[in-house]
Structures are given as structure tokens and as C-alpha cells.
Amino acid sequence: MSSDLLHQDGDGSQADEGFSLYAQEEAVIRRAEGMIEQLDVVSNGVKTLADAYRIGYRETVRLVRISDRMQLELHEANRILSAQAEDLKQLNDALHKEIERRERLEHELRRIASIDELTGVHTRRYVLELTEYEQRRLMRHGKGLIVLMMDLDHFKRINDQFGHAAGDQLLRDFGELLRGGLRKGDIAGRFGGEEFLAVLPETELDVAESIANRLCEQTRAFRSPWKDGSLHMTISIGLAEVEGEEPLERAISRADQALYEAKSAGRDRVVTYRPASVR
Amino acid sequence: MDTFSRPQTERSPLIDFDFANRRLRIEGESYPEDAASFFGPVFKSLAAFLAEVSAETRPAPILLDLRMSYFNSSSAKALMNLFQMLEEAARCGTPVDINWNYDPDDETMQEFGEDFGEDMECVRFNLCVLDAHVF
Numbered sequence: 001m002s003s004d005l006l007h008q009d010g011d012g013s014q015a016d017e018g019f020s021l022y023a024q025e026e027a028v029i030r031r032a033e034g035m036i037e038q039l040d041v042v043s044n045g046v047k048t049l050a051d052a053y054r055i056g057y058r059e060t061v062r063l064v065r066i067s068d069r070m071q072l073e074l075h076e077a078n079r080i081l082s083a084q085a086e087d088l089k090q091l092n093d094a095l096h097k098e099i100e101r102r103e104r105l106e107h108e109l110r111r112i113a114s115i116d117e118l119t120g121v122h123t124r125r126y127v128l129e130l131t132e133y134e135q136r137r138l139m140r141h142g143k144g145l146i147v148l149m150m151d152l153d154h155f156k157r158i159n160d161q162f163g164h165a166a167g168d169q170l171l172r173d174f175g176e177l178l179r180g181g182l183r184k185g186d187i188a189g190r191f192g193g194e195e196f197l198a199v200l201p202e203t204e205l206d207v208a209e210s211i212a213n214r215l216c217e218q219t220r221a222f223r224s225p226w227k228d229g230s231l232h233m234t235i236s237i238g239l240a241e242v243e244g245e246e247p248l249e250r251a252i253s254r255a256d257q258a259l260y261e262a263k264s265a266g267r268d269r270v271v272t273y274r275p276a277s278v279r
Numbered sequence: 280m281d282t283f284s285r286p287q288t289e290r291s292p293l294i295d296f297d298f299a300n301r302r303l304r305i306e307g308e309s310y311p312e313d314a315a316s317f318f319g320p321v322f323k324s325l326a327a328f329l330a331e332v333s334a335e336t337r338p339a340p341i342l343l344d345l346r347m348s349y350f351n352s353s354s355a356k357a358l359m360n361l362f363q364m365l366e367e368a369a370r371c372g373t374p375v376d377i378n379w380n381y382d383p384d385d386e387t388m389q390e391f392g393e394d395f396g397e398d399m400e401c402v403r404f405n406l407c408v409l410d411a412h413v414f
Contacts, residue, residue, distance in 0.1 A: 067352035072310060
């Protein structure tokens with residue numbers, strides 16, 4: 001349009017040939033106008049970018065907020081879980097302690113049930129239990145199983161003369177002599193009162209006899225300090241061999257019979273039950 | 280302003296900026312009720328400090344020690360803002376170290392540290408495993 005104005009200034013026919021003194025200026029103007037249009041495009045582009053950025057950033061803010069919320073809930077749930085785990089651990093610890101306590105108690109009860117408090121040898125019940133096991137083993141190894149019944153001689157006299165404390169002391173002393181006189185694997189127990197019982201597994205009768213005799217001698221030689229002097233005691237022992245699968249009571253009763261014979265024969269001795277010896 | 284500090288709370292970390300000695304410390308869990316209002320003053324104090332540092336001719340090194348055990352997304356954004364401020368200072372010539380401390384069995388914090396470290400060009404971002412016997 002502006003070039004039309006320029007053309008009107010010069011000769012019409014010459015202008016049609018495209019010659020103009022101001023072609024340069026015209027071109028600058030056209031370029032500038034073109035650039036103005038470009039600026040509009042750029043400014044629209046920047047505006048679009050800013051809008052997109054704003055939308056994106058708003059979405060990010062929203063997502064972060066949502067994420068914070070979820071994280072808070074998770075974190076709290078986690079904390080509750082940890083607290084519960086801690087509670088459980090404490091309960092578990094307490095439970096373990098209780099179990100240990102009970103095991104100790106059970107152990108102690110078993111000890112009390114198996115050990116005679118005064119003499120330190122086994123209780124009658126425990127000896128019978130152990131002997132039952134030895135009897136089953138006897139079926140396999142076939143070697144002898146010997147029962148010893150023992151009774152402190154004139155124990156009632158000691159009690160009457162020196163008092164129960166003296167009696168108890170001698171019972172304790174004999175318990176120690178008995179335990180010391182037997183071999184590892186032999187079973188010693190208090191049968192009741194001043195009566196003791198020993199079971200010797202895998203033992204021939206003559207070996208058992210010599211063990212019993214030695215115990216008899218050691219008991220006789222033993223002196224138990226009492227006040228200004230000392231107490232002494234003797235023991236009578238009856239021996240019997242367990243016969244195969246017979247009930248243990250039968251062997252005990254034969255050993256008892258032999259013990260009775262030892263007592264009748266003057267005490268402080270060992271008598272072995274032999275079918276011939278009892279008529 | 281030689282120091283800026285905030286005590287540790289259940290939901291916000293300990294902030295201990297010792298500007299005089301150029302040692303900055305952030306420790307604990309971070310999921311404040313309002314992250315902007317918690318971290319706003321932190322940014323402000325750090326920006327003021329960094330402005331002073333930028334005026335120095337030969338600025339002494341700055342160390343930021345972080346020991347985070349938990350943080351939410353907003354706090355992650357806040358940490359990234361802090362890192363960018365320090366990155367800018369480092370780009371302008373202040374030596375900056377960031378120590379990212381984490382428990383040896385805390386894989387999450389280790390991975391976050393590795394992630395943050397990737398954005399640092401001028402800051403030296405160090406991953407530090409905490410000694411198991413110390414805590």
C-alpha cells in the first residue's frame with residue numbers, strides 16, 4: 001500500500017518496471033512489519049508456555065499435597081505397627097521369662113522329687129523308676145542286676161540316746177558313705193526311715209558282694225563328730241539278683257529277706273540271698 | 280546473624296545453622312504440618328548468609344550435614360530448594376560440601392541421597408554411611 005504512494009511520486013511507466021529509489025527502505029519496513037507479526041506469534045507462544053507451566057506446577061503442588069497426606073497416614077500406621085511390635089516383643093520376652101521360670105521350677109520340683117533332702121541320695125520313687133529302666137537294659141546285656149537293701153543297725157537307740165538331730169546326722173553321713181562307696185552308674189536311694197536301697201547294673205553277684213562288704217567296713221570305721229565325742233554306726237545289708245523280667249518288688253523282697261537274715265545273724269554284715277541259703 | 284536454630288520436634292527436624300563456622304546441620308524426621316511456614320525462615324536465613332558470603336573475595340568453604348531419617352514430599356521439595364541455593368553459591372565460587380548421612384541399614388535414605396546428589400554440579404555431595412556403633 002505504501003509502495004503505491006511512492007509510485008505516484010514518479011513517472012508511471014518507469015515505476016511499472018519496478019525501479020524505486022526507496023526500495024531499501026521499503027524492504028526494512030516490510031521486514032519490521034513482518035517481525036511485528038512474528039512477535040505476536042512469539043508472545044502467544046510464551047503465554048501458552050506460561051499457562052502450561054502454571055497448570056503443571058499447580059498439579060505438582062496438588063500431587064505433593066496428596067503425597068504428604070498419604071505419607072502421613074503411612075507414617076502413623078508404621079508407628080502404630082512399630083509400637084505394637086515393641087509390645088509384642090515385650091510380651092514375648094515376658095513369656096520367655098515365664099517359661100524359663102517354669103522350667104527352673106519344674107527342674108527344681110524334679111530334683112526335689114528325685115533327691116532325698118537329708119541324705120542326698122535318690123528318693124525311693126526315683127530309684128524304682130531308674131531301676132525299671134535298668135531292668136529293660138538287663139534284657140539286652142544279660143549281665144547281672146543286683147539289689148541291695150540296707151538298714152542302719154539300732155537306729156532307734158541312737159535317736160533315743162542322742163536325739164533326732166544325731167540320728168539325722170548319721171543318716172546324712174551314711175548317705176555320703178553310700179554315694180562314695182558305689183561306682184558311677186550305680187543307683188543309691190533312701191527307701192524310708194533308716195532303710196536304704198542300692199541297685200547295681202551290669203554287676204556280677206560276687207562283685208556286688210565285695211562292694212557291699214567294703215561299704216559295711218567303711219560304715220563301721222566311720223566316726224561322726226558329735227559334741228565332745230563322736231557317733232558311730234553299723235549297717236546290715238541284704239543282697240539279691242534281679243531275675244530276668246520278674247517284677248522288681250520280688251527281687252527287693254528277696255534282698256529284704258537277706259537283710260533280715262543279716263540282722264538275725266548279729267547285724268553289721270552282708271548276706272546274699274541264695275536259693276540254697278534260705279532253704 | 281551468626282546462628283539460626285530450631286529444636287527437633289516429632290514432625291520437624293533439628294535445624295542448627297552455625298553461620299560463623301559455616302557448618303549447617305539438619306537432623307531428624309520432617310513432615311511438618313505446614314512445610315512452607317516451617318522452611319520459610321530457614322530459606323530466609325540461608326539466603327541472607329549466602330548473600331554475605333557472595334560479597335567475600337575468597338569465601339571459606341561451607342558444610343551442610345544432613346541426617347534425615349524420614350521426610351515427606353514437601354520436605355523433599357524444601358531440601359531441593361536448599362540444595363539449589365547452595366549449588367548457586369558453589370557455582371559463584373564458594374566451596375560447598377553436603378554430607379548426606381544415613382544409617383547403614385536404611386536403604387531408602389541411601390537411595391534418596393544418591394538421587395539428590397545427581398542434581399549437584401558444583402556442590403560436592405557426599406554419601407556418608409553412619410558408623411553402626413555410634414548411634
